[in-house]
Amino acid sequence: RRTIAANGAPVLDTLRQQGAGMLQSLVHASGLARLPAGRRIARGDAMPYYDFAHWLA
Structure with a gap:
């Protein structure tokens, strides 16, 4: 979440949930960061961030 x-x-901010329910964290996400x-x-550290709001506009 940004x-x-x-x-x-x-x-x-990272979403701490991991494991089988990890995809559920995407409900709370505002975008995706691309990690090397x-x-x-x-x-x-700086990294590329893709805001969902730009994709849905």
Whole structure:
């Protein structure tokens, strides 16, 4: 889920659910982030984000 930090910067929050019910998390998602394969993601890393609102406009 994308939120806005106090400084106005966009922030991606992870949805913690994993396992068989993982797709249920998409109900709460506002978009998708593209994560590079095999790379650890650290807080503050920039990554491509695809907002569902742009796809549905």
